Amino acid sequence: MKRLLGVALGILTAIGGFLDIGDLVTNAVVGSRFGLSLAWVVVVGVVGICLFASMSGRVAAVSGRATFEIIRERLGPRAAGANLTASFLINLLTLTAEVGGIALALQLASSVEPRLWIPVAALALWLVVWRTKFSTMENVTGLVGLTLVVFAVAVFLLGPDWSELADQAFSPAVPAAEGHAVYWYYAIALFGAAMTPYEVFFFSSGAVEERWTVKDLAQSRLNVLVGFPFGGILSIAIAACAAIVFLPAGIEVSSLSQIVLPVALAGGKLALAVVIVGIVAATFGAALETSLSSGYTLAQFMGWSWGKFRRPAQAARFHLTMIVCILVAVGVLMTSVDPIKVTEFSVVFSAIALPLTYLPILIVANDPEYMGEHVNGKVTNALALVYLVIIVTASVAAIPLMIATGAGS
Amino acid sequence: MRVVRVLLGLAAVAAAAGCAVGSAATTVDEARALTAPLEQASSAVGTATLATELLGDGRSIAAVTDTALLDQVHVLEEAADAVATFVPADGTGAAWQADALTAVRDAQLAVADARGWANGAGADEAAVVAALDASATALDSLTATLDEVTGG
Numbered sequence: 200m201k202r203l204l205g206v207a208l209g210i211l212t213a214i215g216g217f218l219d220i221g222d223l224v225t226n227a228v229v230g231s232r233f234g235l236s237l238a239w240v241v242v243v244g245v246v247g248i249c250l251f252a253s254m255s256g257r258v259a260a261v262s263g264r265a266t267f268e269i270i271r272e273r274l275g276p277r278a279a280g281a282n283l284t285a286s287f288l289i290n291l292l293t294l295t296a297e298v299g300g301i302a303l304a305l306q307l308a309s310s311v312e313p314r315l316w317i318p319v320a321a322l323a324l325w326l327v328v329w330r331t332k333f334s335t336m337e338n339v340t341g342l343v344g345l346t347l348v349v350f351a352v353a354v355f356l357l358g359p360d361w362s363e364l365a366d367q368a369f370s371p372a373v374p375a376a377e378g379h380a381v382y383w384y385y386a387i388a389l390f391g392a393a394m395t396p397y398e399v400f401f402f403s404s405g406a407v408e409e410r411w412t413v414k415d416l417a418q419s420r421l422n423v424l425v426g427f428p429f430g431g432i433l434s435i436a437i438a439a440c441a442a443i444v445f446l447p448a449g450i451e452v453s454s455l456s457q458i459v460l461p462v463a464l465a466g467g468k469l470a471l472a473v474v475i476v477g478i479v480a481a482t483f484g485a486a487l488e489t490s491l492s493s494g495y496t497l498a499q500f501m502g503w504s505w506g507k508f509r510r511p512a513q514a515a516r517f518h519l520t521m522i523v524c525i526l527v528a529v530g531v532l533m534t535s536v537d538p539i540k541v542t543e544f545s546v547v548f549s550a551i552a553l554p555l556t557y558l559p560i561l562i563v564a565n566d567p568e569y570m571g572e573h574v575n576g577k578v579t580n581a582l583a584l585v586y587l588v589i590i591v592t593a594s595v596a597a598i599p600l601m602i603a604t605g606a607g608s
Numbered sequence: 609m610r611v612v613r614v615l616l617g618l619a620a621v622a623a624a625a626g627c628a629v630g631s632a633a634t635t636v637d638e639a640r641a642l643t644a645p646l647e648q649a650s651s652a653v654g655t656a657t658l659a660t661e662l663l664g665d666g667r668s669i670a671a672v673t674d675t676a677l678l679d680q681v682h683v684l685e686e687a688a689d690a691v692a693t694f695v696p697a698d699g700t701g702a703a704w705q706a707d708a709l710t711a712v713r714d715a716q717l718a719v720a721d722a723r724g725w726a727n728g729a730g731a732d733e734a735a736v737v738a739a740l741d742a743s744a745t746a747l748d749s750l751t752a753t754l755d756e757v758t759g760g
Contacts, residue, residue: 455676460655
């Protein structure tokens with residue numbers, strides 16, 4: 200019974216923890232401009248993140264070590280350094296976007312200017328990272344983040360024309376008002392939002408934090424293979440809400456305050472309160488994950504002592520890295536930069552850095568020295584190679600498309 | 609080598625001249641340039657109307673509507689900036705620009721009034737929504753005129 204509850208909790212937190220500010224914003228923007236014609240990208244992204252997250256979880260469970268430690272040992276400091284640089288910078292950009300997202304969500308509940316919330320959000324973030332147990336932190340934010348299921352409920356309450364939605368999703372076409380370049384630019388942004396690198400580092404380091412072993416492989420797979428696809432369904436629900444309410448009215452989403460309006464239209468004040476709580480939980484949870492990921496990646500590369508299972512004094516540089524990253528995020532946001540713009544750039548730059556993140560994981564997962572009998576099977580490798588092609592194509596096309604489309608404008 | 613340098617210099621001068629203010633834009637280009645900020649303004653007014661109606665119907669809270677309206681004030685600022693900095697090539701473009709500026713400024717006023725109402729000041733809900741509707745109609749009408757020129 201206890202085991203079953205553990206599995207259920209793992210799946211529920213994986214669903215609730217799947218969404219972050221990148222998913223919220225990108226799906227709503229895409230829904231308002233393209234309807235569900237880019238829903239297929241979410242499916243492709245979710246399969247990809249399931250593939251690589253389960254791979255990195257397996258590496259951690261079998262070897263008892265996190266991905267970055269092994270990448271440096273297996274590929275040498277130069278290749279691992281390139282991986283670290285790209286991942287760390289993207290992670291910092293994502294952390295900045297998440298802290299901005301918390302502030303914007305709190306503005307929705309209070310009308311208080313986000314710049315006043317940013318230091319508050321950062322302080323709360325640091326306190327939780329410093330004081331709270333890893334499992335408590337992960338479970339609470341994941342479970343509260345589940346309230347975002349209200350987007351799926353809203354889709355039904357809005358009473359859409361289901362055949363039209365199905366037509367958009369299953370016969371995707373570029374809307375007349377949008378060009379092909381913009382369509383593919385947002386396809387890459389959605390793909391980057393679904394496959395954000397920090398999720399994999401967090402998942403692999405979290406496996407070490409929770410002391411997973413080979414015995415936990417089945418539960419790890421279940422968490423990923425059930426939890427993430429349900430998270431993907433919530434992503435599509437966000438896009439559907441925007442497609443139902445905004446697309447016919449010619450409204451383009453450019454702020455977080457617009458994203459909650461379809462939910463209010465469908466379910467009134469109660470649904471609105473629930474969705475605001477969900478957005479705060481999702482952005483706060485993702486900010487915790489990205490803060491920890493910044494500490495994990497640098498500490499694992501440098502060979503420093505790391506982990507929430509250690510007291511802060513025993514992992515001082517790990518904690519210092521997180522504090523510095525949180526302060527940098529606050530510094531950037533206090534310049535009055537629009538957090539939504541930061542989010543939009545973070546998901547595209549995530550897509551650009553994807554090959555540097557995922558290729559090393561694939562190499563390590565195929566190394567019998569670390570994995571023994573648990574190396575990738577033929578089917579996993581075939582699928583991973585297909586994904587590498589997609590990832591490299593998205594990475595190469597992202598910057599030219601960003602320039603050609605004026606970042607999707 | 610010298611010839612190459614001269615050619616590179618001429619290319620640079622030509623490129624700079626192409627970027628100069630008052631370039632020979634066609635009527636279609638001008639209509640297209642003004643359509644984008646007008647669509648942006650229409651989107652802002654549409655959002656403002658929805659946020660206002662939700663508050664009026666008791667389906668939203670004042671903080672959410674206020675934030676949504678504030679965000680649309682910023683969107684309209686961007687649209688107004690784009691229209692105001694547009695450089696028309698002839699009288700037709702100048703007339704469109706003047707109409708667009710008026711329409712966007714009316715929209716700014718309507719959204720500002722709606723925000724005042726959401727915060728407990730100003731006119732009643734019906735007047736605020738009527739002003740937003742009138743603004744949306746003006747923006748759509750001008751956009752339709754420009755679409756006829758661009759064939760969009």
